Amino acid sequence: MFYLACPYTHSDATIQKYRYRQSCRAASRLMQQGIGVFSPLANSIPAIEFGGLELEHDGFMNLDLPILRRCDEVVVLALPDWKASVGVRREMLEAFLHRKPVVIIAEHEIELLPDVLKTAPRFSMDATAYLPEIIF
Numbered sequence: 001m002f003y004l005a006c007p008y009t010h011s012d013a014t015i016q017k018y019r020y021r022q023s024c025r026a027a028s029r030l031m032q033q034g035i036g037v038f039s040p041l042a043n044s045i046p047a048i049e050f051g052g053l054e055l056e057h058d059g060f061m062n063l064d065l066p067i068l069r070r071c072d073e074v075v076v077l078a079l080p081d082w083k084a085s086v087g088v089r090r091e092m093l094e095a096f097l098h099r100k101p102v103v104i105i106a107e108h109e110i111e112l113l114p115d116v117l118k119t120a121p122r123f124s125m126d127a128t129a130y131l132p133e134i135i136f
Helices: 013-032 040-049 057-070 086-097 107-112 125-130
Strands: 002-005 073-078 102-106
Touching (some): 013 073, 073 107
Parallel strands (some): 073 102
16 A cells, blocks of 8 residues: 655645646556555545635644555655655655655656556665755
């Protein structure tokens, strides 16, 4: 079971919509191969738009992180500016704290899912020394 981390928040609504769609594309590719995946964006955006859910960022993190802890791995969709995403950094840190591997895939690799997961960069708590600019 994968947790799909992806940047979302941006001052430009067009960029947010693009990020949401890319996250859904990646989740769909995994699901098409019978792989379980939780996408916080695919879960939360419809709840906001169609269900009237009103939460701030921390509220969503409080809902999403317990699910991350139950997943086997975290897949980070490395869209532009992903390293600056507070949410992605929090999700990666949570994964490391709970000894979950983190796999980073580039945007152009979405169509290669799930095969690209075999060769994509994979990090664990032991590798955090190499990622200070991403995590902190």
